[in-house]
Amino acid sequence: MTSRPPIARVAVVVPARNEDRLLGACLDHLRAAMDVLERSSPRCAAGVTVVLDGCTDGSAAIAAAAAARNARIGVLAVDHGCVGAARAAGAAAALGGADDPGTVWIACTDADTRVPAHWLRTMVALADAGADAVLGTVEPDADDVGAPRHASWRARHVLADGHGHVHGANLGVRASAYLAVGGFAPLPVHEDVRLVEGLRAGGARVVSSGRLHAVTSGRLDGRAPGGFSDYLLNL
Structure with a gap:
């Protein structure tokens, strides 16, 4: 990958809709990830925006x-009631x-998700190596x-580099590439897939990484028909 401007700031976006049982743990993990990033890259500031929808x-x-x-x-x-609009x-x-969007990284996760401590550090390293977007993996x-259902999930999902999955709970994108394709569409589901389709169609460099692995809620009572919970229910 050819070079891109180095990332100077990371903006983490966390949509939340009635997640008081899991939001605290999500933010604890994000604080740890920001600490790791700022220790390894003091030039790179990080912040989280919790979007209460x-x-x-x-x-x-x-x-x-x-x-x-x-x-x-x-x-x-x-008060959108729509994850795409909230993101x-x-x-x-x-x-x-105020920033040059080429130097800003948008990191996306969900309020019911726990990311690893190296999450932001690894995303920024991939971005500084030339990535415009990075796709991580998740598991319930x-x-x-x-x-049984967890084993069924594992059997159907590749968790290595080059995987084919897109999860809004574990996704990062350079702000300039994000803005070039119009950002997240106001969709109740699959806004993440739509964004990545646009990025790829526009020639962005999209990297699928197995190093970025997060754990998300495995609840079966979904917030949006056709979403992640419905997928789990049908395994």
Whole structure:
């Protein structure tokens, strides 16, 4: 891969809709990932935007407490009821307009997901090596789905470099490439797939990495028909 501008800032976007049971753990893991990145790359700042999308539970209180403890965490309240619109709103708020978008990395995960401590460091390393987008892998929490369904998931998913999966819970993109294709579409499902299709069609360098692996909720009562929970239910 040929060179791209080095990443100077990472904007993590986390949509949340009634996730008070899991949001705290998500933010704990993101704080650890920001710490690792900033220790390894002091030139690279990182921040998180939690997008509260019509929450009616305790998610707002959890996000506010996290923001009060850590200045790198910000909170945005919207009422879209749509993950694609929530992701887009979070990205727009996080990007602002002051930076060169070629030097900003948008890292996407979900409020029910736990990323590894090296998550941001590895994404930035791949971006600095020439990637415009990075696709990680996920697996459902085995405690949620049980051993048979978890084994079925594993049998159907490649978790190595070059995998063919797209997960909004584990995805990163250079802001310039993101803006060039119009960002996330306001879709209730598959907004992540649509974004990656646009990136590839536009000639962006998309890297599928097995090193970036996250654990996400394995609940079977989905928030959106046709989404991740429905897939798990049908395994």
